[in-house]
Amino acid sequence: MHSRWLAALFVQTLGQASLSTASPSSSSSISTAPFQGTPDDAFWYDWGWYGFRPLQHFQSFGASPSRPYLLQHDPRCSAKKDDKDTSEGDDLIFVAPRGLSVSTPAPTIYDTRGNLVWMDTQWGQAMGVTVQQYRGEDFLTFWHGTDNGTFGEGMYYMLNSSYDVVHTVRPAPMHPGEEALLGDLHDFVITDEGTALMTLYQKRRHDLTAGFGIKDGWIFDSLFQEIDIATGKLLFSWRASDHFPIHDTLAPLKWGFGRRSDKAFDFFHINSLDKTPTGDYLVSSRYMCAVACISGSTGAVLWQLGGRHNSFVDASDGQATNIHWQHHAVWHEDMQELTLFDNGAYDKLVTASHSRGLRIRLTGIGGDDDDDDAQPTAELVQEYVSPDSLLAPSQGSVQILEDTNTVLVGWGHVPAYTEFAADDGTALCDVHLCPLGFSTFGWCKNYRAFKHRWVGRPATLPSAAMRPAEQAVYVSWNGATEVRHWQLEIATTSTKGATYVKHGEPVEKDGFEARISVPAEAKSVRIAALDRTGRVLAYSAAMSTSKKTAVKTMYSPPPKETLHQVLFRFAAFITLGVVGALVLVYLIVRYRVVLLSHVRRIASAAGMAVISVAARVLPRRNYRYEALPTTTSAMAEIGSGRLGGGGSSPEDSREV
Known part of the structure; x- marks a missing residue:
């Protein structure tokens, strides 16, 4: 398990993008549906294959x-x-x-x-x-x-x-x-x-x-x-x-x-x-x-x-x-x-x-x-x-x-x-x-x-985002719990005050955001949110079908620190450690002859330093010398001149 965690951590540290296995449907945008599967299938989710925190992304809503x-x-x-x-x-x-x-x-x-x-x-x-x-x-x-x-x-x-x-x-x-x-x-x-x-x-x-x-x-x-x-x-x-x-x-x-x-x-x-x-x-x-x-x-x-x-x-x-x-x-x-x-x-x-x-x-x-x-x-x-x-x-x-x-x-x-x-x-x-x-x-x-149980009736309007490249519009309404269907309404002109008419059957609300196809003849569109009786709860703002709708990101207080910053520091620390170790190994191998030639000198100097310190620290013993004997056979021979070169004449002898 630890090896699996380390593998997942390594992959995420390198910055692997979150993946998705959810297939897009005709009414929902990609990467919005939750994952669903057996506990065995959850292994990859739980160990970071889709990211440390997989997110739901939307076209019409500025938060994930x-x-x-x-x-x-x-x-x-x-x-x-x-x-x-x-x-x-x-x-x-x-x-x-x-x-x-x-x-x-x-x-x-x-x-x-x-x-x-x-x-x-x-x-x-x-x-x-x-x-x-x-x-x-x-x-x-x-x-x-x-x-x-x-x-x-x-x-x-x-x-x-x-x-x-x-x-x-x-x-x-x-x-x-x-x-x-x-x-x-x-x-x-x-x-x-x-x-x-x-x-x-x-x-x-x-x-x-x-x-x-x-x-x-x-x-x-x-x-x-x-x-x-x-x-x-x-x-x-x-x-x-x-x-x-x-x-x-x-x-x-x-x-x-x-x-x-x-x-x-x-x-x-x-x-x-x-x-x-x-x-x-x-x-x-x-x-x-x-x-x-x-x-x-x-x-x-x-x-x-x-x-x-x-x-x-x-x-x-x-x-x-x-x-x-x-x-x-x-x-x-x-x-x-x-x-x-x-x-x-x-x-x-x-x-x-x-x-x-x-x-x-x-x-x-x-x-x-x-x-x-x-x-x-x-x-x-x-x-x-x-x-x-x-x-x-x-x-x-x-x-x-x-x-x-x-x-x-x-x-x-x-x-x-x-x-x-x-x-x-x-x-x-x-x-x-x-x-x-x-x-x-x-x-x-x-x-x-x-x-x-919670009934949400937000004071905001439904949020719609036109995507001309897809010829589709995405719609959601943050916090609204009474929406049962979405109804597309189109106008054949994009002028102010254009008349909007219903187009197609209402699309069932299945999830937070819905994707609705837009006909070619439409020049402007809006979306009506319907309750279970078909009553219109609110309309989205009207938008041109030729322009991509920009959705503002919802404000969030800036974090003091992010996980990516922490992992980057961790990866940098590990990288510096590995590089430092490789450089040290290279220097040892490259200059091994010179280093070995100095080993004896370094060891001798270190030994002398240790002995010097020990001599200063360890207690010393004061030795007392014994008195020399007053007469020895050698001294007698020297005095009698039998050892040669050192004798004295009788006349030089004096009593001490």
Whole structure:
């Protein structure tokens, strides 16, 4: 597998253009349809044969969304009788791919067959794209801001059916006169009471002596607020460090963290919120590996599922309470069930072989059917595991879909989503948003995946692009969900005020963009968008059949860095290394005689240097010489003159 990955990486680094096996049809432009095939066929897609992020390209629309791969598509995933019928806005998938390979991230809507419905690149990175109700009206909501890798700093947007921003929601100041924090990316929940729940992070000093031995430490504290959307008034706020000991965390305190402001310790990591009918709050703490119920009146912890202080007896041999590094905990009051995404991994800490979506039934927590004296019990109702046994080290979501009795699981860091039969966990529909072979690097990921009914009525007009060389016109309408057919209308003159008449039968809308042939006699054309009753929803602008229509590229914030830049640097580094090694080998071979002649001299000099250093470093021994003997036989012979040449005459002898 590693060799296959390296081969794919090598091909992509050299700049291989994305390929396409999709054949053009009479009504769709080339390279717009999603890939579809068996899991075995997906190998080439997942390992980069079509690019690190294959794209859908259009003639009439100035943006290119991810081109997904459909591994499975079961009719049971659809609430509609006709799987091709998207005119009612049912069964739409809400995602927001982002990462190094996503040069134009955007909140995006697909249909269940992987066709684009809407995207808007002006926002750039968005998180938690979903549909929520406020005062009886559906809104498209998401977070937009700056993601620092741990949490986000931004605000929350609410778009109406025309994709206009109606509400911009921000956190409220924690105290009067205090500056408000920025909204975190992890969750934004609109309640039935017209209030909003939002997660927050705040850096602050904290005593970390217990468990870590740091007296004057720093933490990233996890908070949440409930505010009134209409007035912005703060209704409730909560802080994790007031109720959870820091040392209860299961996240490791990495070297240097907790000691300085720039390395504050994220001990709790709040990543989802929900509110129960009783007015209490459900909080997911990734680093406590626990889901906690928080009192809506006092902020006290009422019970905790998982973690060091689990409150429940596990009726499923540990499968209901052994959650680790989880995301997206949601309470379902009618079933007394909790759904969550159990990652089973965090960074290099892997505690499971695969991630799983969970439905857990909780009893003994004070519900109407509970015995107040009963021991709280957690029971695993069903788990949902990817057909590929995917392990997502971060992010992820679980959504129960009552209309189809299915469960949608988004795999977060791994850019894919799977829809399961709710009762037995059978995988029905499985989609890869980007190639999964490179998911370890996080080059393309999707925080959460949701499925909703959404009726889009954009304030814009249908976009049409004339292609004289093809004698055809392409048409699309970004975000419109009620279009059933396209009707070509022609005029035999191109003058202003020309009369347009219908030409041919309406073309069924099958996908995001349609291609319609234009007759030779037409001098000017326009396209009418028709709903299911044949009523005209809107007309495109009129265009001459002799001129190619220029389609403006949709604005997108420039990325700080692209994957191509990173791969270019990587390739340049490898190339320089290889060239340097070859040059070194050449020099050694070319001048080997000279080098060998100097080896002995170099080795001798090196040895002497080592000895010199050792002589200076090692301790020296001071030797004492013994006194010479006063008389020896040799000295006696010299004194008597028997050794010759050195004797003295008696008269020269003097007493010393």
